Amino acid sequence: MKGVRTVSFENGFKGWRNAARVLLAHKIEPSDLEWQERGKGHSSALLWGNEEIDWPAMAGSSPQLVLNVSRRWLEMAEAVSYHRNPEKWQLLYNLIWRLTYENPKLMDLSIDDQVQAFLSMEHGVRRDAHKAKAFVRFRKIESEEGDIYCAWHEPENPLLRYVAPFFKDRFSVMKWTILTPDESVHWDLKSLHWGPGCAQGQGPQNDSLEELWGCYYKSIFNPARVKIKAMKAEMPRKYWHTMPETRLIEELIFESDQRVEAMIRAAPPSAEAYLPESEDLVSLKTALPGCRACELCAKATQGVFGMGHPNAKLMLVGEQPGEVEDQTGLPFQGPAGQILDEALAEASIDRDTIYLTNAVKAYKHRIEGKRRIHEKPSPREVGTCKAWLKSELKAVRPEVVVCLGLTAALAVLGQSVRLMDVKNKVLEVGDNWKVIVTHHPAHILRIQDPDEKDLAREELETALKLARSLAGMTRNIT
Amino acid sequence: MDIKEKLAILADAAKYDASCASSGSKRPGEKGRLGNTQGTGICHSYTPDGRCISLLKILLTNFCIFDCSYCINRISSDVKRAKFSVDDVVWLTIEFYKRNYIEGLFLSSGVIRSPDHTMEEMIAIAKKLRTEHKFGGYIHLKAVAGASEELVQKAGLWADRLSANIELPKQTDLDQLAPAKTHVQIETAMSSIQEKIVENRADKKTMKKVPLYAPGGQSTQMIVGATPSSDLDILATSSRLYDDYGLKRVYYSAFSPIPKGDPRLPLKQAPLVREHRLYQADWLLRFYGFSYQELLDPASPQLDLQLDPKTSWAVNHRAFFPVDVNKAPREHLLRIPGFGVRTVDKIIKTRTQRSLTLADLSKLKVSIDKARYFITTADHNSSVTLLDDEHLRARLKKTKIIQPTLFELMGVSDGGG
Structure with a gap:
């Protein structure tokens, strides 16, 4: 019996294939061979002084052999051939031997140890190649012959030749170079040129674009959901040193708690904290001037609290005080108040029997020259002020609430609605009170078209009449 | 405002969109063209939130005429506003791409002037990238809510993927938080994209040279936990969208509190594990032969957070x-x-x-x-x-x-x- 012989070959996977084909045809068993790629590290089990097998000489006398492996298997085997582990050649020969002479369906048996080793090496290389395509970072070098984009990358396996075609396909219109510890490659717009490997320091050290890239990386990160493990699973630490954005990671994680906290602190404020202990109407009204939940009261002449019957069955909620209300401190006193009074009269409702208030308690405005111009309160401001309205509702306990305008509806219903969707409808909010939404009198005031104006006025009156009957109020006889 | 400042604002505003996929489209490299797409996407980086960066995901602008509560860009929010020019976006995309930072561009936008105006500007960017810069990388365009069918369909000529966000699982959720939007409107956009994709595929069978039309298909996103809608509601909606519009993906995004949020929104982050369970359930629907009715029913409408x-x-x-x-x-x-x-x-x-x-x-x-x-x-x-x-x-x-x-x-x- 012959001892173990060494198969010497070069040119990577291609060389292995040529040798394997000859040896397989001659039925040389895997256990009789040691595979050795010239110029590469020795296989750990290599026995010194083995006789070399002269396979090129045997090629001429090869018996007929039909190789029974799929194209897919060859593709996978090629991937395996880029693995750093030198045992790969032995493994590939073992498998092709068994596929040819033992079990053509061996690859289906994924629980076989050699099949598993093959699949795991193939997976490792494919993943490493995928990461190379993802994590290579070019830096631009400007030169007289045009820009060159140069990257230094350190893959786990020596697979530059495996991934270079990808970069050639993608970046064919620019000159680029990729340096790795094992090898380097340059694309000059025509062909790929191969060179030796080099250390990290030999690549370009920066690129002005990296500041913008870092800015993007920082801004796209959501500090409210930190999942460091998930990040590291997909972007293992070993790749970080060649990726400029990873320098920001530590800082981003460190700041994330503070950023979330700040976000919660910047959460919309509420007037809740300024409510008095006893929530009766008198105490509430007395406490209102002390509210600093937002700046609107401070900027206005005064906060305007609700007024009317303390046990009214019907409550009307407007948007916010206007110029006149701001001065007098009472709701619905100005031109809009007049429109409302007319509508109330038409609906036979006595103002003294109902309760009137606003969603926002202060006059929000901007100043133009000497004039103060009304500004619609934002949903945020409505939310902030809502605690006052809630307390009024609790104290008065009306049967029916009429929202004059959509701001009032937002405060009472807790959602924004469109008038066309809710007009002429009675909305039930829990089992507390019935809600009707209609026009704000100030809105009616601003309508230019006389027909539209009349229509809106009628609708307001209808809403009030409906509210009156729902509240079970008797007609006001004047 | 310099480009870095704009980038900081408009990337920050875009990060609540979970989708960043660059998959599903094959555009091989060609002579004279910069970039390709390979069918399988590439994640070029990961941020500490565990999400990948595959595309340059930005808004054209965060100015907006709408007031959708869940959105940081709603008109009533007092965030800092910015707007990119067409050339800003084109330049950033090309420069990032050449350094291998990204697979391409994912462009969305707040609505300025009108939905059509906004959509037109977004299309102009995609067109400029494809024609003037011979850009062969990935482009994902968001269909602007309310843009005309014609424009949404036109976008597919330049984009690899189109998406219209369903935003919230039920119409009643939208009524509450985004009264200006309706499922009908969003689904009309989906169906017109779908129609074009199907038509394009049919053309490919009968004609030789047919231009690519949104080869990466369409996707959508649903925000989870901003409203009380149940997992049953969510999966029922997903299931219908997969069936009706042939969507490639439904993304679930756990509601994340936004700075200066609307008072109607919860202050707390929805549990990420809920998002995770929804993705698992979504997988069961698409690859494991389950129907959503098997997983949930009105008696127990929520997925178990502790068990897959x-x-x-x-x-x-x-x-x-x-x-x-x-x-x-x-x-x-x-x-x-x-x-x-x-x-x-x-x-x-x-x-x-x-x-x-x-x-x-x-x-x-x-x-x-x-x-x-x-x-x-x-x-x-x-x-x-x-x-x-x-x-x-x-x-x-x-x-x-x-x-x-x-x-x-x-x-x-x-x-x-």
Whole structure:
């Protein structure tokens, strides 16, 4: 019996294939061979002084052999051939031997140890190649012959030749170079040129674009959901040193708690904290001037609290005080108040029997020259002020609430609605009170078209009449 | 305002969109063209929130005429506003792409002037990239809510993927938080994109040279936990969208509190594990032959946060088990807790040659601790007493299982999530 012989070959996977084909045809068993790629590290089990097998000489006398492996298997085997582990050649020969002479369906048996080793090496290389395509970072070098984009990358396996075609396909219109510890490659717009490997320091050290890239990386990160493990699973630490954005990671994680906290602190404020202990109407009204939940009261002449019957069955909620209300401190006193009074009269409702208030308690405005111009309160401001309205509702306990305008509806219903969707409808909010939404009198005031104006006025009156009957109020006889 | 400042504002405003996938489109490199797409996406980086960066994901502008509560860009929010010019976006995309930072561009926008005006400007960017810069990388355009059908369809000529966000699971949710938007309007956009995609595919069969039309298909996103809608509501909507519009993906995004949020929104982050469970359930719908009605019903409309949806289903359907790993058909194997699609396919190939044992399953990386209650193998019979144990659910919850990460579930090659 012959001892173990060494198969010497070069040119990577291609060389292995040529040798394997000859040896397989001659039925040389895997256990009789040691595979050795010239110029590469020795296989750990290599026995010194083995006789070399002269396979090129045997090629001429090869018996007929039909190789029974799929194209897919060859593709996978090629991937395996880029693995750093030198045992790969032995493994590939073992498998092709068994596929040819033992079990053509061996690859289906994924629980076989050699099949598993093959699949795991193939997976490792494919993943490493995928990461190379993802994590290579070019830096631009400007030169007289045009820009060159140069990257230094350190893959786990020596697979530059495996991934270079990808970069050639993608970046064919620019000159680029990729340096790795094992090898380097340059694309000059025509062909790929191969060179030796080099250390990290030999690549370009920066690129002005990296500041913008870092800015993007920082801004796209959501500090409210930190999942460091998930990040590291997909972007293992070993790749970080060649990726400029990873320098920001530590800082981003460190700041994330503070950023979330700040976000919660910047959460919309509420007037809740300024409510008095006893929530009766008198105490509430007395406490209102002390509210600093937002700046609107401070900027206005005064906060305007609700007024009317303390046990009214019907409550009307407007948007916010206007110029006149701001001065007098009472709701619905100005031109809009007049429109409302007319509508109330038409609906036979006595103002003294109902309760009137606003969603926002202060006059929000901007100043133009000497004039103060009304500004619609934002949903945020409505939310902030809502605690006052809630307390009024609790104290008065009306049967029916009429929202004059959509701001009032937002405060009472807790959602924004469109008038066309809710007009002429009675909305039930829990089992507390019935809600009707209609026009704000100030809105009616601003309508230019006389027909539209009349229509809106009628609708307001209808809403009030409906509210009156729902509240079970008797007609006001004047 | 310089470009860095704009980038900071408009990337920050875009980060609440979960989708970043660059998959589904094949555009091979061509002479004179910069870039390609390969079908499987590439994630070029990851941020500490565990999400990938595949595309330059930005808004054209965060000015907006709408007031959708869940959105940081709503008109009533007092965030800093900015707007990119067409050339800003084109320049950033090309420069980032040339350094291999990204696969391409994902452009969305607040609505300025009108939906049509905004859509037109977005299309102009995509067109400029494709024609003037011969850009062959990935482009994902968001269909602006309310833009005309004609414009949305035109966008597909330049984009690899189009998406219209359904935003919230139910119309009533939209009514509450985004009164200006309707599901009907959003779904009209989806259906007109779908129509064009189908038409384009048909053309390809009969004609030789047909321009690409949104080869990466369309996707959508749903925000989870901003409203009380249940997982049942969410999966019912997803299931309908997959069926009706042939969507590639529905993304679920756990509601995340936004700075200066609207007072109607919850202040707390929705649990990320809920988002994770929804993705798992979504996978069961698409690849494991489950229907959403099997997973949830009105009596128990929420997914179990402590147990993955398949195991939860198994515990509730013990009569279905044990399943004989060596004999059962594929669709039964897929229902075994701890068995993934790839594992099942390997089992089916292997068992034509050999009967599988528990040790073999372990080699295939099946988590035996979880699966053992539900299977029969050559050397193991699930004990009926174990399967009937009233504490089975609790026992399974305690089982330490190495859960695959979301990214493993989604496949590395998807290029994002």
